[in-house]
Amino acid sequence: MSHEPSQPEQGPLSLVCAAGRVAWIGQGGPPEQAGGQRLDVAGRCVIPGFVDSHTHLVFAGDRLGEFTARLAGRPYEAGGIATTVAATRAAARPTLENTVRGLAAEALDGGTTTLEIKSGYGLTVDHERRLLEVAATVEDAELTFLGAHVVPAEFAADPDGYVALVCGSMMEACAPLAAWCDVFCERGAFDAEQSRAVLEAGRRRGLGLRVHANQLGHGPGVQLGVELGAAAVDHCTFLDDDDVTALAASSTVATLLPTVELSTDSRPAPARRLLDAGVDVALASDCNPGSSYTTSMALVIALACQRYRLTPAEAVRAATLGGARALGRDDVGHLGLGAAADLVVLDAPDPGYLAYRPGLAQVYAVVRRGRVVRRPSARVPAS
Amino acid sequence: MSHEPSQPEQGPLSLVCAAGRVAWIGQGGPPEQAGGQRLDVAGRCVIPGFVDSHTHLVFAGDRLGEFTARLAGRPYEAGGIATTVAATRAAARPTLENTVRGLAAEALDGGTTTLEIKSGYGLTVDHERRLLEVAATVEDAELTFLGAHVVPAEFAADPDGYVALVCGSMMEACAPLAAWCDVFCERGAFDAEQSRAVLEAGRRRGLGLRVHANQLGHGPGVQLGVELGAAAVDHCTFLDDDDVTALAASSTVATLLPTVELSTDSRPAPARRLLDAGVDVALASDCNPGSSYTTSMALVIALACQRYRLTPAEAVRAATLGGARALGRDDVGHLGLGAAADLVVLDAPDPGYLAYRPGLAQVYAVVRRGRVVRRPSARVPAS
Numbered sequence: 001m002s003h004e005p006s007q008p009e010q011g012p013l014s015l016v017c018a019a020g021r022v023a024w025i026g027q028g029g030p031p032e033q034a035g036g037q038r039l040d041v042a043g044r045c046v047i048p049g050f051v052d053s054h055t056h057l058v059f060a061g062d063r064l065g066e067f068t069a070r071l072a073g074r075p076y077e078a079g080g081i082a083t084t085v086a087a088t089r090a091a092a093r094p095t096l097e098n099t100v101r102g103l104a105a106e107a108l109d110g111g112t113t114t115l116e117i118k119s120g121y122g123l124t125v126d127h128e129r130r131l132l133e134v135a136a137t138v139e140d141a142e143l144t145f146l147g148a149h150v151v152p153a154e155f156a157a158d159p160d161g162y163v164a165l166v167c168g169s170m171m172e173a174c175a176p177l178a179a180w181c182d183v184f185c186e187r188g189a190f191d192a193e194q195s196r197a198v199l200e201a202g203r204r205r206g207l208g209l210r211v212h213a214n215q216l217g218h219g220p221g222v223q224l225g226v227e228l229g230a231a232a233v234d235h236c237t238f239l240d241d242d243d244v245t246a247l248a249a250s251s252t253v254a255t256l257l258p259t260v261e262l263s264t265d266s267r268p269a270p271a272r273r274l275l276d277a278g279v280d281v282a283l284a285s286d287c288n289p290g291s292s293y294t295t296s297m298a299l300v301i302a303l304a305c306q307r308y309r310l311t312p313a314e315a316v317r318a319a320t321l322g323g324a325r326a327l328g329r330d331d332v333g334h335l336g337l338g339a340a341a342d343l344v345v346l347d348a349p350d351p352g353y354l355a356y357r358p359g360l361a362q363v364y365a366v367v368r369r370g371r372v373v374r375r376p377s378a379r380v381p382a383s
Numbered sequence: 384m385s386h387e388p389s390q391p392e393q394g395p396l397s398l399v400c401a402a403g404r405v406a407w408i409g410q411g412g413p414p415e416q417a418g419g420q421r422l423d424v425a426g427r428c429v430i431p432g433f434v435d436s437h438t439h440l441v442f443a444g445d446r447l448g449e450f451t452a453r454l455a456g457r458p459y460e461a462g463g464i465a466t467t468v469a470a471t472r473a474a475a476r477p478t479l480e481n482t483v484r485g486l487a488a489e490a491l492d493g494g495t496t497t498l499e500i501k502s503g504y505g506l507t508v509d510h511e512r513r514l515l516e517v518a519a520t521v522e523d524a525e526l527t528f529l530g531a532h533v534v535p536a537e538f539a540a541d542p543d544g545y546v547a548l549v550c551g552s553m554m555e556a557c558a559p560l561a562a563w564c565d566v567f568c569e570r571g572a573f574d575a576e577q578s579r580a581v582l583e584a585g586r587r588r589g590l591g592l593r594v595h596a597n598q599l600g601h602g603p604g605v606q607l608g609v610e611l612g613a614a615a616v617d618h619c620t621f622l623d624d625d626d627v628t629a630l631a632a633s634s635t636v637a638t639l640l641p642t643v644e645l646s647t648d649s650r651p652a653p654a655r656r657l658l659d660a661g662v663d664v665a666l667a668s669d670c671n672p673g674s675s676y677t678t679s680m681a682l683v684i685a686l687a688c689q690r691y692r693l694t695p696a697e698a699v700r701a702a703t704l705g706g707a708r709a710l711g712r713d714d715v716g717h718l719g720l721g722a723a724a725d726l727v728v729l730d731a732p733d734p735g736y737l738a739y740r741p742g743l744a745q746v747y748a749v750v751r752r753g754r755v756v757r758r759p760s761a762r763v764p765a766s
Contacts, residue, residue, distance in 0.1 A: 067739045299742025356450045359682025
């Protein structure tokens with residue numbers, strides 16, 4: 001659609017990419033260039049590419065039935081993950097690769113230029129390793145080992161035995177493929193002691209730490225993550241004062257997942273309290289077939305504004321720079337000199353449109369490492 | 384993205400369009416055809432095109448500032464409409480035509496094949512007529528005269544004088560261009576007596592009736608609409624038992640607008656109560672720059688499922704057949720023999736995906752009057 005472009009007062013802003021990085025940015029037209037591709041965005045708004053720091057993209061099957069039952073009143077529980085584990089174990093590798101490729105392409109369509117991808121639907125040594133191998137087919141993804149997603153059925157009578165497996169041979173097989181170790185510290189998944197064991201085993205293998213924490217009720221996950229120096233604690237729907245204080249005194253990022261709260265009919269995370277306390281906040285999609293089957297960071301931002309009362313500027317920052325901090329990355333999530341030239345040209349005059357016009361991607365073009373990887377498609381009838 | 388197609392048990396279903404209508408539908412492959420275009424949807428789900436029975440697409444300017452202030456806590460009031468009235472009056476006709484064309488194209492991208500469009504940002508005889516002329520440039524739109532949107536500033540001291548203008552020369556100028564007459568019956572807009580005068584004047588001119596009713600609080604709009612035989616009463620956020628009983632005993636459709644409730648931080652309309660009482664329910668976008676700046680019927684459906692607890696089947700029905708009933712149309716909103724061949728091929732195996740995967744259009748192709756007007760675009764990097 002057409003918008004009246006907002007005219008910057010000091011002439012157009014230009015951004016020059018070279019070798020995949022932001023090489024120059026300034027007003028009044030770029031310096032002389034020997035060549036290269038030009039993209040005239042005609043007054044549209046340019047923001048850093050989204051950094052989606054929490055996804056579960058490698059799986060098979062869907063859980064539409066569970067979703068529909070939830071609409072009819074059945075509460076969300078961590079146990080539904082078992083359905084996806086069964087389907088994922090049974091799936092051929094090309095099926096998994098097609099799904100992850102399709103979802104990563106869909107995310108890029110929507111402006112996500114950096115993706116984190118977790119394992120966690122295999123839950124055996126071989127299956128977890130296979131999922132990380134499949135995830136590694138996505139260019140430049142940040143890979144997370146989540147063997148401690150839930151206790152699989154075959155270990156129902158011996159959860160500590162499963163934790164020992166995760167910390168032992170599963171970690172040994174998976175750590176070389178991943179940058180991060182994660183654990184679902186929640187009722188129905190892993191308690192504080194088990195979670196600590198997993199995270200400490202990950203740390204011994206050189207992995208950075210992340211925690212699924214305080215999603216379904218108040219729990220020990222946030223405090224544990226802060227204590228162990230996790231890069232991020234994710235969900236944070238149920239926090240008490242001590243959690244907020246601990247986060248504010250730490251460098252751990254609180255990653256909020258508003259599409260999960262929508263889908264599971266949950267209360268909103270206390271985002272304003274976190275921001276007001278000085279906590280670093282990230283927004284992510286948690287794309288997974290159970291509790292948030294979407295890659296849309298635009299919707300994540302819109303919901304963060306509506307449900308958390310973030311300003312659009314705060315929400316866009318959390319979905320870009322916040323995600324980058326949650327992944328310990330200083331090269332993405334912003335457009336400073338030397339940063340990765342990852343950017344989204346919005347089909348809108350202001351980033352606030354991501355919240356103001358919900359349900360629409362509003363992506364005019366996507367640039368990744370200086371290359372235009374998505375561009376507007378003409379609306380051509382096929383006749 | 385790729386999905387495993389769900390295999391129908393009795394072979395593929397085929398639908399034949401001829402002369403813009405559904406000419407044949409059945410299993411086991413279509414009958415022999417002399418020629419024509421084929422579209423193999425490969426196991427994807429086909430639904431009727433969306434019928435968006437409530438939009439305000441003809442306007443100029445935006446209200447991002449008001450939207451952002453609302454996020455910060457300022458409540459929504461009908462008075463914000465005046466901002467758009469000023470911008471719209473000042474806009475050149477080609478600007479308005481470009482905007483309405485862009486939004487209608489965006490709606491078609493998202494699968495909306497029938498659109499209602501209201502005037503209401505002119506509020507003088509000439510400006511209201513001009514808006515209907517601009518709206519008429521959208522092919523096959525259902526046009527609604529909404530001179531009684533709010534009382535314009537120049538009539539602030541004489542609202543009844545404005546009502547007399549609407550019922551008199553404005554109605555005379557606008558009725559020939561419209562099929563419908565609407566009124567915003569709400570505190571801050573028009574009271575019951577004023578609304579009745581407008582609707583009765585519209586009826587005398589042969590217009591069908593619609594009412595903006597019970598949006599910001601409980602009011603007389605629903606009862607008035609039912610009494611006067613309105614095709615639809617729209618919003619219905621605040622209903623009492625008598626309203627539900629009156630609707631159930633009438634043929635008036637209750638049109639619900641969940642994206643408005645999201646944007647204005649409102650309670651959800653009592654959709655389940657309406658459905659359980661046997662009321663015909665429609666879902667619409669209310670696309671307008673103040674309280675719901677989106678054309679996405681997919682988001683409307685997703686929110687109706689999450690916030691109203693409609694099943695996906697109920698929500699899709701309300702967004703198709705419900706909208707058709709709200710517009711008194713029996714040729715759209717369904718795919719029975721002889722119906723308009725307006726359909727959406729979803730990039731999904733089940734219509735439930737519209738709720739299950741929020742924020743994504745999931746449109747594979749759009750067919751309007753038997754013609755493929757949108758088709759999947761290949762993802763081609765521009766390099």
